[in-house]
Amino acid sequence: MVARLFFSSLDNRLHGKANAVMEFLMSIHNSRKHCGDLFCGKCGIAREILENISDSDKQIIHEILSSISIYELTDFGVFEPLIHRIDAKGYISVFQRAAKEINSGNIRDIDFFLHMTRSRLRKKFENFIENFPDILRRGTELAITTKDYSLVETVILILEEEAQKYPELISTAREYAQNDQQMQRVLYNTLRRIRPEMRNFAGKTN
Ligand SMILES: [Zn+2]
Known part of the structure; x- marks a missing residue:
């Protein structure tokens, strides 16, 4: 085959x-040359x-x-x-x-779903996917309990400033950010307005 x-x-x-x-x-x-x-x-x-x-x-x-x-x-x-x-x-x-x-116990399924929804539908998902808040809540729980790097990143990018309601989530992200530029960027971009200490990450991101 x-x-x-x-x-x-x-x-x-x-x-x-x-x-x-x-x-x-x-x-x-x-069929022809183009810029891509x-x-x-x-x-x-x-x-x-x-x-x-x-x-x-x-x-x-x-x-x-x-x-x-x-x-x-x-x-x-x-x-x-x-x-x-x-x-x-x-x-x-x-x-x-x-x-x-979605299987609410499967981290990869939840992470991929949340990531795709954010990156492809932007903010419109709230209108189209009724149980989106439930899946986001479950994803946030799993990010906190498992400290899965990718899921931590995904839920912070979706929650934006709301992420500060979950101190354990932020502290896990900050641990990763000690040695990781990608997580530094995530924290800086989402939280710098309300958490001035996140601005310290700005200088490290280059
Ligand atoms: Zn072009």
Whole structure:
């Protein structure tokens, strides 16, 4: 069997169609030189794709989004923001399914879900994902009890100044920040306004 490079959870029928859609996207992307920013108005790659994509390809994208896991969203690669543009409802449904099915004991699932929600949906997630506050609360608990580096970082980035309600979370982050520039940046960027001592990290971040 040929190794599947992306969308490994799709059945054979849909996987074949997904390949064809990805090939169409790549064909435009690779057809000429451009700066690399899909949405650059001068190069116009996103515009060309949006003008040329067929209704049946849009339908296939909708079927893919109705079926894949949140982990597989990144299989769209550079095209992921464009997929969000083409089918916003379908795109958000991936997050809504993940939120419903999340295993509240699985740190990696919770961390990935929270990270993706923040980075892809920005602040809009509150409107789309009903149980987001429950998942964030569970993530915060797990970050405190396990001191998992990645989860500590993720929940502080989401909580922003609210993070100071959890002193154990902040003290864990500060321990990491002693020797870690990434965590220094996280604390400086989220808390410097209300916790002046975090400004000490500014000089260390270069
Ligand atoms: Zn450009």
